[in-house]
Structures are given as structure tokens and as C-alpha cells.
Amino acid sequence: QVHLVQSGAEVRKPGASVKVSCKASGYTFIKFVVHWVRQAPGQGLEWMGWINAANGNTRYSQKFQGRVTFTLDTSASTAYMELNSLKSEDTALYYCARDFEYCSGGSCPGYWGQGTQVTVSS
């Protein structure tokens, strides 16, 4: 059974960085892409990008390019999302999600973590 467990809530000041972890279990970690999606309070879903756990290749949404970094610790079956130069508009629930096996690779966030609340406030 696929299970993704994310790290706990974070509070940061504007200009700071945050790193969120996503520990996977129930499947072979290196076989699937991990997506990152965020949801601002009361808003819809925003796709940030993905990382291929097989080789570390990444695809970032242009909106976040240069400010976000996805990394892996394959020995711990864990993916990380680091967001820099935080602004108040980055206050959101950040989700990791494993790719769905029957979509084209890197297409469908099929199995979701519980989300990590990141609050940016002075």
C-alpha cells in the first residue's frame, strides 16, 4: 500500500527558506516520479513540478524555476522540496504525490501525502 508521510508544519519569515520532506513506503521508491503540488488557503491546486526518483531528473513549473529545488535520499525513500526567498504568497499547504502507474510518466499525481502547512509571516 502506497504511503507518503510528510514533515510537520513550518513557519518562516519572508526571505527565508523552507525544506519539506516526503517519506515513501509500500512501493519501490526509485520506480516512480514524485510530484509537488501546493494549495493556498481556500484556493485550488497548483502544480510545482516533479522529480524522477530513478535518476534525480527534475521538471519545474516556470513559475517556481530558480526558487525551488527538489532532491532525493533514495536510501531513505524520501523526497525533499526546498523553496527559497519565501514571500507571504507562499503560505500554503504543500503536498507531495507519487505518480500514478497508468498515466504517462510524470503526468498524474495519484497517491498523495497528508500535506505540510508552510506559513510565511513577519
Next chain:
Amino acid sequence: DIQMTQSPSTLSASVGDRVTITCRASQSVNSWLAWYQQKPGKAPNFLIYKVSSLRSGVPSRFSGSGSGTEFTLTISSLQPDDFATYYCQQFHTYPWTFGQGTKVEIK
């Protein structure tokens, strides 16, 4: 970016009703469309991929159709567990984009 527009934004319905949600893309996404359900305080739940393929375990009262720029999610007989917000997502062109959501509430 491809813009995904859902209608209506909110839908009031009763248990047993047939419900249809529309998702329109600003340009063709062929059949690269998925649907998600989200309940308050919970992560999204992946329902349908490639327009009409139901994920294993999703009740058969859910169905998807469409192609190109216009898509629909239909719930044939609304159940109490179905009151939630639904999102479409295109995976034709990067960045993947979601619709703004359709909230299905109790009438």
C-alpha cells in the same frame, strides 16, 4: 500556460441526483485529462485519468468523457460521500494545470 476552467463553481444537489461538472481547456489537451476529489482538510483523491479511465476502487457511478477542449465528470447518482470539491487537471503541456474547482454541496 493552459488555462482550465470549470463550471459551475458551486453546485447544490441532493442524494440520488445526476450531477455533471464541465471542464474547458484554453487549448486542446487531447485526452490528457484527469479528475480529483477533495474533501475539507484532506489531500486530493485521484479518480479518473485519460478522460474516462477510472482508477481501481473508484465507484462506477463516476464517469468522465470529452476530448480536445471540453470534458465532463458525471456522477450518476450522488451519494453522501460524494459531497466534495472536484478538480480537473491537464497533463498535455507543461506546466500541468488544474481547474479552479467545483464544490458539490448538499441542497
